[in-house]
Amino acid sequence: MTITTTDKLTLYTNHGCPWAHRAHIALAELGVPFEEVIIDLDTPRTAEYLAVNPRGQVPTLSYNGDIIVESGIVANFLADQYPSHLVPESSAPGGALRRAQIAVFVDAFVSKFQGHLFKFFSAAESERDALVETAVAALVKEVEPRLKDASPYFGGSDKLTLVEVQTGSFIVRLLALGKGGVYPATLLPAIEAQAPNFWAWAQKVAVHPSVTGIFNEDKVVARTRERIAKLRAPKA
Ligand SMILES: N[C@@H](CCC(=O)N[C@@H](CS)C(=O)NCC(=O)O)C(=O)O
Structure with missing residues (x-):
């Protein structure tokens, strides 16, 4: 599916990371446009990235400037923010x-x-x-x-x-x-x-x-x- 939105999403990620991969699967499935920033995990994190996520880990999602960390939470957030076939809303029957x-x-x-x-x-x-x-x-x-x-x-x-x-x-x-x-x-x-x-x-x-x-x-x-x-x- 393709979601039309004016939201600005930035995903800080590394394509070798299985946790970050969760966010990619959610974004691909929802068809939400996002900007990608690749974080080099072989070198110490930059001060710039540590200011975004002091844990220094990927993935991190910036949603209109608000920062969301932890892959499971990022994936749940995307599924909740953009209702789709991925998961029913809790108020739906069942x-x-x-x-x-x-x-x-x-x-x-x-x-x-x-x-x-x-x-x-x-x-x-x-x-x-x-x-x-x-x-x-x-x-x-x-x-x-x-x-x-x-x-x-x-x-x-x-x-x-x-x-x-x-x-x-x-x-x-x-x-x-x-x-x-x-x-x-x-x-x-x-x-x-x-x-x-x-x-x-x-x-x-x-x-x-x-x-x-x-x-x-x-x-x-x-x-x-x-x-x-x-x-x-x-x-x-
Ligand atoms: N519990 C975290 C784990 C994320 C994680 O371990 N990411 C690794 C890459 S696969 C990482 O950023 N490692 C760098 C570090 O820990 O400094 C999540 O689910 O987001």
Whole structure:
């Protein structure tokens, strides 16, 4: 969709960051015009950027000069500010319930599943098989049942929802880093076998243009490998 607005939006971002990617998915899906400022995360933040966001992190959204930080809040704000197919308003019939279901899904995905995937980056070789088992078990318990009516997106929606806005960046990374050999070769086959709802949903999410828009698979795989090498390098 394309939203016509006189609002002035500036997104401070970095295309390698999965958290910032959430804001991009929301903006792409809504079709809201915005200005982009790329923040170099390899060098110390400038005083100018620290004045915008003292945490120095991306994403940051400037909405007509008001600053909004934290990717989940930025994405929720965009979905609320520009009503759309992403999420019903809480006053709509069933709206509050759907919003609660979305929030529960996102919480379960990030805090119960995605957290295990981050651990692969610093895990020793001997810990990796057990980590696959723990991650897949958490996915099966916490995420899989909540996608039983996905068709193809959350809750039977034929368009992206706020669920895919908040999790799509992690889905494309899961598939890319799985195929790219960053995660153990057993991870994706175990997910496909044990979490079929999730697997079918993830295949659709990962090819949606609003999700793939800023995603550079080769670069993300290469950068993640570099990061892992640094984390595993013996400390001087
Ligand atoms: N909780 C934050 C996390 C954002 C975050 O960790 N961004 C990273 C890049 S992926 C960052 O800005 N790192 C730079 C730093 O922490 O100094 C959010 O969801 O917005």
